[in-house]
Amino acid sequence: MDNNNTIAGWVLAGGIAALGFSILSGKYFHADKSERPETMGFVIEGVESSDDGKEEVPMSMMLAKADVAAGEAVFKKCIACHTINDGGANGIGPNLYNSLGKPHGHVAGFAYSDALTSIEGDWNFDNMNAWLISPRKYAPGTKMTFAGLGKPEDRANVIAYMNAQGSNLPYPEPPAAEEAVATEEAVAEADVAATEVAEETVEADTAAAAE
Numbered sequence: 001m002d003n004n005n006t007i008a009g010w011v012l013a014g015g016i017a018a019l020g021f022s023i024l025s026g027k028y029f030h031a032d033k034s035e036r037p038e039t040m041g042f043v044i045e046g047v048e049s050s051d052d053g054k055e056e057v058p059m060s061m062m063l064a065k066a067d068v069a070a071g072e073a074v075f076k077k078c079i080a081c082h083t084i085n086d087g088g089a090n091g092i093g094p095n096l097y098n099s100l101g102k103p104h105g106h107v108a109g110f111a112y113s114d115a116l117t118s119i120e121g122d123w124n125f126d127n128m129n130a131w132l133i134s135p136r137k138y139a140p141g142t143k144m145t146f147a148g149l150g151k152p153e154d155r156a157n158v159i160a161y162m163n164a165q166g167s168n169l170p171y172p173e174p175p176a177a178e179e180a181v182a183t184e185e186a187v188a189e190a191d192v193a194a195t196e197v198a199e200e201t202v203e204a205d206t207a208a209a210a211e
């Protein structure tokens with residue numbers, strides 16, 4: 001009986017170890033296949049050029065997964081003040097057709113606030129994202145009394161929808177640093193999994209030895 005339990009213990013331990021290895025190899029395989037950059041020099045460059053890390057997922061990454069139809073639904077929050085059809089009338093806010101890529105305050109004849117028009121640059125994807133996170137923070141004193149969209153997916157989807165109304169700009173390339181981080185995360189996860197397996201194996205061994 002004692003012997004049987006010991007054998008059962010070892011079989012269990014072996015099974016856990018095998019399972020662990022398959023999880024582990026799956027993670028490494030995945031990391032290798034889709035996330036590992038071609039050359040390692042590339043990774044270092046990417047990490048060095050990464051931004052200050054304020055934004056967890058860059059808008060370029062979000063846009064790659066964005067859904068225009070879902071964005072149209074999000075835009076319902078804007079239609080109280082904005083039209084977005086070609087030649088649409090201004091309301092409380094300006095018509096937003098073809099607004100991406102245009103300067104701040106792009107509709108001639110709309111009475112924008114100085115807070116908005118005094119901002120340099122144009123409505124690129126990152127600026128539009130920052131604006132939609134919080135119009136008040138982006139342009140303190142703006143006339144757009146809209147709190148902002150808290151969810152990154154909502155912003156990505158609505159920006160994709162807006163882009164599809166006239167602008168049709170190509171999406172920015174996701175930064176390389178992100179790939180490096182993703183690979184690092186996958187490896188770290190695999191390490192944790194390996195540690196867990198090792199611990200479980202020790203536990204199983206201990207249990208088996210005790211019996």
Ligand code: HEC
Binds near residue numbers: 146
């Ligand atoms: C309560 C009314 C209101 C709502 C709701 C609203 N906006 Fe606005 N929006 C404005 C006003 C007013 C301005 C002009 C701001 C200024 O001049 O400071 C504006 C300006 C803008 C601009 C700048 C356009 C340009 O020509 O530079 C964009 C882009 C914009 N809104 C997008 C949105 C989106 C997207 C939503 C929905 C998620 C939204 N707005 C919701 C009132 C609104």
